[in-house]
Amino acid sequence: MKSTQCQVAIIGAGPGGLSIATELKKLGVDHVALLERESTAGGIPRHCGHSPFGMREFRRVLSGAEYTRRLTAQAEKAGVEIRLATTVTELGQCGELSLSTNEGRQQLKAERVVICSGAREKPRAARLVSGARPQAVMTTGALQSMIYLKQQRPCKRPVIIGSEMVAFSAFLSCRHAGMKPVAMIEAGPVVSWWRLAALLPRLLGTPVLTNTSLEAIEGKDKVRAVMLKRPSGELATIDCDGVIFTGQFIGESTLATMAGFAIDTVTNSPLVDAYGRCSNINYFASGNLRYPLKTAGQCWREGRDMASLVKASLDGKLPDRWAQTNA
Amino acid sequence: MPDDPSSDRIAGEEFDVVVIGSGVVGCAMARRFTLEGARVLVLEKAADILDGASKGNSAILHTGFDAEPGSLEQHCIQAGYEEYLQVKDELNLPVLESGALVVAWNAAEAEMLGGIVDKARANSVRDVQHLSSAQLLVKEPGLSKKAFAAVEVPREFVIDPWTTPYTYLLQAIENGATVKRDTAVIDADFAAGLWQIETNRGKITARTVINCAGLYGDLLEQKLLGQSAFEIRPRKGQFLVFDKSASRLIDSIILPVPNEITKGIVVCRTIFGNLLVGPTAEEQQSRDDASVDANTLQALHNKGVEIIPELANHSVTATYAGIRPATEFKDYCIQPYAEQNYISVGGIRSTGLTAALGIASHVFRLYQAMGNSHNQIDNFVVPDVLPLAESLERNWSKPGNGGIVCHCELVTRHEIEQALSGPLAANSLAGLKRRTRATMGRCQGFYCSAELSEMCANRLQIPLSEPLT
Incomplete structure (x- = not known):
């Protein structure tokens, strides 16, 4: 089994991971390995259809794809070793990472590790939704990666569940892909994001139904309809051919959980100290893994601060004792 | 497609x-009869194999205690x-040697444990x-302190509910059997x-018919014999699957x-490293309505937490339901009809995964006796x-795997390609999921749907x- 070493390994090449890696190189850290399980660096913004990205970093309005290309180019220029198609399967207690690549199992030993594995939306199963289990039931992440990375659409007339900001992003992606959402459903009394946002789908002919809950999904192989509970309490069936579950982001914390690090049972994120360290102080957590409601730009900025902390840790300037903060 | 009957020899x-x-x-039947030297044809009306009762069970290898x-x-x-333990190494099939505990939660249940031991x-x-x-809490510290007493059954194990029958049928095919899906x-x-x-x-010509039609066994028997000796009474079971972190809570x-x-x-671990809670037992008319119900799932969740309190802090990754082909009889309905060269194999419920190889050998002996x-x-x-x-x-741990596509379940490009090719190539998303577990993990396709x-x-x-x- 191939085994290599580095000073700092960063798990996840989204905006946060790219930022930390680039900054660490600028701070003079010799060998920084950025591990990305996808075959392209950039993370979620690669397939976010909406602008703007890059106001803070590049002082201009960029698409998500262009933004991540620029961040990746910066990291490469700074001398970061970016390893693509490399999945971390297990964290050891002293920074030993088990990896899987096309070459099979590998090991990487790092003095410090930063976990930047991001966040994902809560899927249908975890929401305990009633009904059949046909295909074309998905999250915004799946929808947008299909549309923007593969130029494919999974259905034509989906129902969008939720009204956080990401639900409107899903709506715009649908429109871009020639799909016409038949309704946007919000269980609460008002739209979760900016209230006036509801005007846009409404103007384009997609009703935004508040105080309305999803009762069941119908259809055998493909989605045929959804059953909704309207504010009056009566049930209504709406024909559709897909269901998009949006929002309710949770940290992608599995590696930390499986390694036995302390986890916040409410947010599913690793507990960290004032320096961003996990309960195993060889490991740091950053970005949406820690608080899954940040924009790409916020993760990028947090990454620059995090790099200084990791550097301080390498230089032996952080205390050995770990004390959880509520930050 | 490899199994289009119009294009090959089966008609004649x-x-x-x-x-x-x-x-x-x-x-299992196709495997046994093929290995015994019979020329076997398997007909499946669904688009894929394992599409009925077999797609949702608890995957336990029962001792029959x-x-x-x-x-x-x-x-x-x-x-x-x-037979499973004999063939598993040769067929590269797994066993999770978990053992089982029949747990009594009150004095009344504890009194029944003696009868369980006797049986x-x-x-x-x-x-x-x-x-x-x-003793129970030393053995299983994750179990609720309310557990009253238990009977330990050391040789109840967990196996793979899909790879196992898939491997049986593939062995039949590679030794000469023919399989026709969508037929x-x-x-x-x-x-x-x-x-x-x-x-x-x-049209198909054959000397002997073996009815393994599961949830439709009685309807098929009516078609073949004019009447059926048993009646299928579908019984649905819903399940919750918890994320891999939860599987550490119990052995x-x-x-x-x-x-x-x-x-x-x-409540048990799965062979894939998750933790399963279920099934319910709900009588219903429909033979194919395997829908789940939010209230029932919530009740299962509560039940799981009642048994293992720490489960409250672990997330659910999947929900599913299976339908058992129960009948009016308690026992299996396996009956040879020598006059008609016909054997019915009906009413095989949740024990079928374990019993399948035994059923196949039993039926082969009935066939010989004919x-x-x-x-x-x-x-x-x-x-x-x-x-x-x-x-x-x-x-994923071997060279040339093509890289991981489904990150939650560590499914490689090579595994997906393999599942999409060959004589039993997956032809539906459900079939691909059963063969590879792609999209069946915690993100349920958030990351891999586009690639797939x-x-x-x-x-x-x-x-x-x-x-x-």
Whole structure:
């Protein structure tokens, strides 16, 4: 089994991971390995259809794809070793990472590790939704990666569940892909994001139904309809051919959980100290893994601060004792 | 497509045996009869194998400790159990040697444990033993302190519910059997020792019919014989699957004290490293409505937390339901009809996964008793199936895996390509999921759906996506 070493390994090449890696190189850290399980660096913004990205970093309005290309180019220029198609399967207690690549199992030993594995939306199963289990039931992440990375659409007339900001992003992606959402459903009394946002789908002919809950999904192989509970309490069936579950982001914390690090049972994120360290102080957590409601730009900025902390840790300037903060 | 009957030889060929239905029982049946030298045809009306009762079960390898002593079910479970352990290494199939605990939660249930021990011993499962609540909590610290007492059944194990029957059928195919999916029996006629079976894809001729049609077994029997000796009474079971972190909370299969209708709600690890809670037992009319219900799932969740309190802090990754082909009889309904060259294999419920190999051997003996004989295959082929179990070496750890596509379940490009090719190529998303576990992890396709839709383009009956135009 191939085994290599580095000073700092960063798990996840989204905006946060790219930022930390680039900054660490600028701070003079010799060998920084950025591990990305996808075959392209950039993370979620690669397939976010909406602008703007890059106001803070590049002082201009960029698409998500262009933004991540620029961040990746910066990291490469700074001398970061970016390893693509490399999945971390297990964290050891002293920074030993088990990896899987096309070459099979590998090991990487790092003095410090930063976990930047991001966040994902809560899927249908975890929401305990009633009904059949046909295909074309998905999250915004799946929808947008299909549309923007593969130029494919999974259905034509989906129902969008939720009204956080990401639900409107899903709506715009649908429109871009020639799909016409038949309704946007919000269980609460008002739209979760900016209230006036509801005007846009409404103007384009997609009703935004508040105080309305999803009762069941119908259809055998493909989605045929959804059953909704309207504010009056009566049930209504709406024909559709897909269901998009949006929002309710949770940290992608599995590696930390499986390694036995302390986890916040409410947010599913690793507990960290004032320096961003996990309960195993060889490991740091950053970005949406820690608080899954940040924009790409916020993760990028947090990454620059995090790099200084990791550097301080390498230089032996952080205390050995770990004390959880509520930050 | 490889199994389009119009394009090949089956129309003119005379088969020794036609197995109708490719659930776990049909798959094991095809394997046994093929290895015994019979020319076997398997018909499946669904687009894919394992599409009925076999797609949702609890994946336990039962000792038969709680079966009715002397019943056919008990006999087949024990024979199936033994044969599974004999063939598992050769077929590269896994076993999770978990053991089981039948847990009593109050004094009344504790009183019933003695009867369970007696029954186990009557079934030749002699290594069962009583555990006090203190012993129980030493063995399973994650269990609720409310546990009253238990019976330990050390040889109840967990296996892979999909790779197992898939491997049985693939072994049949590689040794000469033919499988036709999307092929439903429309009508059948028996004359001069031969069955003429009309399907939606042409006529088939065979000497003997074995009815392994599971949830549709009684309807098929009516079609073939004019009447059925049993009636299918579908019984739905819903399940919750917790994320892999939860599987560390217990080692053993946690069983309740059973009642007349059902073995009750089980909590156990899965061979894939998750934790399962279920099933419910709900009588229903429909033979194919495997929908889940939010309130029932919530109740299962509560039940799981009641049994293992720490489960409250772990997330659910999947929900599903299966339908058991129960009948008006408690025992299996396996019946030879020598006059008509027909054997019915009906009412095989949740024990079917364990019992399948035993059922197949039992049915083969019935078939021999009807006067049939063949020359056993001497050097049979062993199929090369990629294992999905955590305990075996997964493809992601080997060179040339093509990289990981489904990150939650560590499914490689090579595994997906393999599942989409060959004589049993997946032709639906559900079939691909069963063969690889792609999209079945915690993110449920958040990360891999796009890649999968590209890999599956033009290969599934219902496409995952269409190009933007």
